[in-house]
Amino acid sequence: MRSKFILLVLLQVAVLSGIIAYRQYWVATGERILLKTAPVDPRDLFRGDYVNLRYDISTIDLEKLGVKERFQERERVYVVLERNPDSTFDATSVSRVLPAGKRFIQGRVQYERAGSKWKVLLRDDSENLHPLTPQWFSNVKKGDRVSFCLDERGQVLNFFKEEAEYKPKCRGRSLNGIVEEIEKTESRILHVEYGIESYFVEEGKGRAVESSRGKEDLRVEVSLRKDGKGIITALFLGGRLVR
Amino acid sequence: MSPGREDISFQRRLEKEAEIWVEEGLISPIQRDRIVSRYRVLKEADEKAGPGKLITTLSILGSILVGVGVILFVASNWSLIPKWGKLGIIFSSMMASYGFGFYFRYEKASYPRVGASLILLGSLIFGAGMFLITQIYHITVHYPNGPLMWGLGVLPLGYLLGFKSLISLAILDLLIWLGMEARFWISHSSYYGMMTMVNLYLIAGIALWGIGLMHREWRSLRAISSPYIILGSLITFSGGYLLTFEFFGLLAGSNTLWMFYTGITALFLLSVVMRFFSKEREKGWGPEVLGLLILTGIVLYLSLSSPPGPPKASRPDLRLFFNILFALEIFGLIILGFVRRYPAYVNIGVLFFALDVIARYFDLFWKLLPRSLFFIVGGLLLLLGGIMLERKRRRVLASFNIEEADG
Numbered sequence: 001m002r003s004k005f006i007l008l009v010l011l012q013v014a015v016l017s018g019i020i021a022y023r024q025y026w027v028a029t030g031e032r033i034l035l036k037t038a039p040v041d042p043r044d045l046f047r048g049d050y051v052n053l054r055y056d057i058s059t060i061d062l063e064k065l066g067v068k069e070r071f072q073e074r075e076r077v078y079v080v081l082e083r084n085p086d087s088t089f090d091a092t093s094v095s096r097v098l099p100a101g102k103r104f105i106q107g108r109v110q111y112e113r114a115g116s117k118w119k120v121l122l123r124d125d126s127e128n129l130h131p132l133t134p135q136w137f138s139n140v141k142k143g144d145r146v147s148f149c150l151d152e153r154g155q156v157l158n159f160f161k162e163e164a165e166y167k168p169k170c171r172g173r174s175l176n177g178i179v180e181e182i183e184k185t186e187s188r189i190l191h192v193e194y195g196i197e198s199y200f201v202e203e204g205k206g207r208a209v210e211s212s213r214g215k216e217d218l219r220v221e222v223s224l225r226k227d228g229k230g231i232i233t234a235l236f237l238g239g240r241l242v243r
Numbered sequence: 244m245s246p247g248r249e250d251i252s253f254q255r256r257l258e259k260e261a262e263i264w265v266e267e268g269l270i271s272p273i274q275r276d277r278i279v280s281r282y283r284v285l286k287e288a289d290e291k292a293g294p295g296k297l298i299t300t301l302s303i304l305g306s307i308l309v310g311v312g313v314i315l316f317v318a319s320n321w322s323l324i325p326k327w328g329k330l331g332i333i334f335s336s337m338m339a340s341y342g343f344g345f346y347f348r349y350e351k352a353s354y355p356r357v358g359a360s361l362i363l364l365g366s367l368i369f370g371a372g373m374f375l376i377t378q379i380y381h382i383t384v385h386y387p388n389g390p391l392m393w394g395l396g397v398l399p400l401g402y403l404l405g406f407k408s409l410i411s412l413a414i415l416d417l418l419i420w421l422g423m424e425a426r427f428w429i430s431h432s433s434y435y436g437m438m439t440m441v442n443l444y445l446i447a448g449i450a451l452w453g454i455g456l457m458h459r460e461w462r463s464l465r466a467i468s469s470p471y472i473i474l475g476s477l478i479t480f481s482g483g484y485l486l487t488f489e490f491f492g493l494l495a496g497s498n499t500l501w502m503f504y505t506g507i508t509a510l511f512l513l514s515v516v517m518r519f520f521s522k523e524r525e526k527g528w529g530p531e532v533l534g535l536l537i538l539t540g541i542v543l544y545l546s547l548s549s550p551p552g553p554p555k556a557s558r559p560d561l562r563l564f565f566n567i568l569f570a571l572e573i574f575g576l577i578i579l580g581f582v583r584r585y586p587a588y589v590n591i592g593v594l595f596f597a598l599d600v601i602a603r604y605f606d607l608f609w610k611l612l613p614r615s616l617f618f619i620v621g622g623l624l625l626l627l628g629g630i631m632l633e634r635k636r637r638r639v640l641a642s643f644n645i646e647e648a649d650g
Contacts, residue, residue: 001349004403009341012369012396013334016376020330023380074428195385200378232381 026231030223031103033081034088034236037218050198051209051235053220057081057091057105058197062112062188067094071190075109078228079192088219094190098227106228110191117185122148124177132156132175140179148175152215196222196230201242212237254282302360303408310367326379333372340365363408366397370416387423390416401467411470414451418478421447425500441485442546443500448478449539450511456531457514460521473587476576479538480595483572486565487599489606504543511539527582534575541568569599570621 038054057079062069071077071094080093081103093099118137122130132148134156140146145162149170158168162176199220201209209218216238222230235242261275270278313336324332340361348358370393376382377389394416401409422440429439455471458464515532518524545561573596580588603617 001403002345005341005345005400008400008403009338009365011399012337015392015396016334016369016372019373019376019382020380023382200381 023231026225027223027233030225030231032221032223032233033103033105033230035220035222036088036090037220051201053197053199053218055194055196055220057089058192058194060091060094060190060192061117062094062190063185064187065091065093067190069094069096071096071109071112073109073111077107077109077190077192078104079107080104094192103224104228105194105222105224105230107192107194110193112188112190115187115189117187119181119183119185120179121181122146122175122177123180124175129180130175130177134159137182137184140182142179142182144179146177146179149173150175194230196220196232199232199235201235209235209237209242254279257282298356299359302357303363306360306364306367309364310371313368313371329375329379333368333375337365337368337372340368359404359406359408362400362404362406363412366400366409366412369393369396385427387420387427390420390423394420405466407467407470410467411474414470414474418444418447418474421503425503428499428503439500441482442542443503444478445482445486445542446504446507446539446546448475448480448482449535449542450507450514451475452479453511453514453532453535456525456528457517457521460518460523460525460528462523469587473591476588476591480572480576480591483565483569484595484598484602487562487569487602489562501547504546508539508543511535525583527579530575531579534572538568538572566603569595573599 036056038056038058060067060079075096077094077096078099079091080095080099081089082092084090089103098104116136118134120132120134120137122132124130132150132154134148137159140159140161146159147162147167147170148159149157149168149172151157151172157170157172160167219236220232221234221236223233224230258279261270261279264270265272265275344358344361344363344365346358347354347361370390373389373393394413397409397416398413400406401413421443425440425443451471452475455468455473455475458468458471515536518528518532573592576588577592577596580586580590580592
């Protein structure tokens with residue numbers, strides 16, 4: 001009885017130690033890459049002591065990459081990565097089979113959606129042209145006067161026609177002008193999860209990350225296993241390591 | 244049975260009974276005194292220090308509180324302690340709980356109840372430790388693995404020591420894992436996901452129940468059968484109850500979860516096969532196994548034959564079917580409870596009978612049917628059953644020349 005009890009308790013110790021050893025081996029042998037994060041709805045960003053993360057590679061424009069395949073929910077995919085000049089990585093292709101001789105990350109398809117992308121050219125009151133890429137754009141035609149609300153990084157938060165009765169409050173920077181061009185392109189967007197969508201931070205630290213991420217660039221260091229599975233090893237806010 | 248396993252109400256009854264035995268000349272007054280004194284020591288202990296069950300309850304509650312405290316301590320992720328310090332706290336507190344628990348329960352055997360609770364605390368810290376480590380090292384790859392490893396780590400310890408508390412903890416862990424893992428595989432729509440979960444847990448409840456019944460009929464496993472039976476039957480009846488409502492009775496599952504259904508059904512069938520080899524099968528085991536098999540078959544068929552995605556149309560026929568099925572389940576359980584003298588069955592049956600009556604009384608669905616007629620016919624059938632059983636009972640008692648008091 002006694003020896004069996006000790007054996008089973010040691011087995012539990014081995015499970016805990018195994019988790020640590022597994023992770024350490026993964027980090028020691030994996031390849032480190034840097035990923036850019038994408039904006040997240042601020043209400044979802046900070047939940048408990050976790051920072052919720054989305055990446056540029058979380059939403060992949062299949063038409064842009066020339067991928068003709070259709071993907072099913074929960075399907076395992078390999079996203080081929082290529083290094084940018086700023087040493088972060090971007091997606092260049094998606095496939096179901098392990099890409100040979102290329103750098104890639106493994107993920108699971110959340111869903112594939114047909115969507116539209118807009119490019120809007122706005123001429124402000126000082127005659128300067130501003131190319132904008134809102135997430136959606138409707139009920140506006142060329143020549144309308146529109147007010148855009150932008151965040152620090154120039155992303156469109158919302159917009160309204162100046163003649164509209166309802167004018168939402170802008171928490172960022174306002175940009176007013178006349179719409180010169182509207183370009184709408186249809187696309188197929190693949191939403192992918194990589195298992196690196198949350199990062200545990202110390203109590204209270206999540207809010208600090210949340211409040212400063214609009215102003216500064218948030219990058220995530222990921223260690224990739226040979227099969228492309230990633231694990232977060234560090235978080236950099238404006239180039240500084242978040243502890 | 245040792246006197247230590249009996250409770251105080253038994254002693255009171257025994258004292259009264261022993262009096263009658265003396266009057267009837269079955270035993271002598273000396274024998275009565277010896278029998279009663281055998282249990283008196285326990286009575287005195289209970290009166291002075293509280294019943295043993297109270298000590299167990301206090302110790303278990305204490306362990307749960309300390310365990311929750313450790314988990315909260317983990318969650319607040321104290322920043323002043325370095326990584327190795329946090330690991331040290333987790334490993335040392337786990338080993339200390341197990342060590343002292345084993346010592347008090349088995350080695351010194353001075354505080355067996357507190358010792359058992361300390362062992363439970365060790366298992367709670369094991370789970371908390373797992374979550375702490377995944378947080379320290381940012382392992383977020385697949386969350387459901389956490390409760391799975393916790394449950395699988397605790398289960399063998401539960402079997403070795405024969406602790407119901409550890410078995411219950413392991414079952415709860417594995418049930419949480421089941422929900423998390425299944426959620427990973429089903430569609431993102433929350434309403435549809437909720438309906439699918441009802442069927443999955445219903446199947447899991449039946450399997451747990453079946454495994455529990457198998458444990459009950461094997462002498463070496465009997466002591467740890469109740470967590471399986473009670474949790475299993477509660478989950479089965481909760482699932483069946485939910486299916487009687489309009490919003491759940493629309494559709495019964497998702498064929499994308501076939502691997503879960505296969506695994507759980509295989510476990511259930513294995514437990515049924517094991518019962519055939521048992522030499523101590525309980526009364527009414529045949530109809531019981533048959534009932535559970537039919538229930539599994541129905542849920543499996545409806546779950547796997549329904550197309551994935553949200554339901555297309557309302558299915559009043561399916562809902563009526565689930566309502567009749569649920570009523571049959573309740574009566575089957577209550578009858579089995581009486582036949583087998585197993586109060587847990589009767590209690591669970593009566594609880595869900597009451598819940599069902601309340602739900603059906605306020606149910607909008609039954610506006611379509613003559614609701615009053617449903618209650619009257621149902622009630623009359625029950626009364627008729629009562630009259631028949633009472634007549635039979637009187638005949639049996641009359642054959643033994645025993646007269647029964649009213650009430």
